[in-house]
Amino acid sequence: DAGITQSPRHKVTETGTPVTLRCHQTENHRYMYWYRQDPGHGLRLIHYSYGVKDTDKGEVSDGYSVSRSKTEDFLLTLESATSSQTSVYFCAISESTGRAINTDTQYFGPGTRLTVL
């Protein structure tokens, strides 16, 4: 398994509170991603990063922000959590998203289960 850890693994919080989830990798991969997984929707991309301080939005980015100050860490922040953000959050990494064969495979972390009451 790729060296990806996520913290915390479980969190319960209240509506309106800020929440930060952390993804840490030991593979020195350039690309990092945050997804949320919800029943009936599969995995949906929230934000991704293509390098230190370089980030971009995915398909469900509203209400989320990200930061990447080091290659190994990618933070996902919910500025003011809402019940609709109750989900399982997965971080993923890949070497690239170019056309290079075999480097576009994404590897996933263990996930964070977030409950917003």
Next chain:
Amino acid sequence: AQSVSQHNHHVILSEAASLELGCNYSYGGTVNLFWYVQYPGQHLQLLLKYFSGDPLVKGIKGFEAEFIKSKFSFNLRKPSVQWSDTAEYFCAVINYGGATNKLIFGTGTLLAVQP
């Protein structure tokens, strides 16, 4: 809109039965194709992938998938399932001809294998 479709949402099989899970995508350009598996309570693990070459791809744990370009399909197969194959299976596609090279997932197929 570009999409990935998994038509079987829930599949129940007995041990030793054969498995085929459907996956269709709507992109017209160059694609890379993946199947991931998620065992209960665990993260996604890569089962197999297709980038180019032989359209019949073999993955881990006896799984294989066939890329049929004319049908925009990448179906997952296993000749004889085991109870330990109970999991959720996700098809995913990267389309290099679109506006972005992001990985797009299907909604998943939940497989339950009865002993």
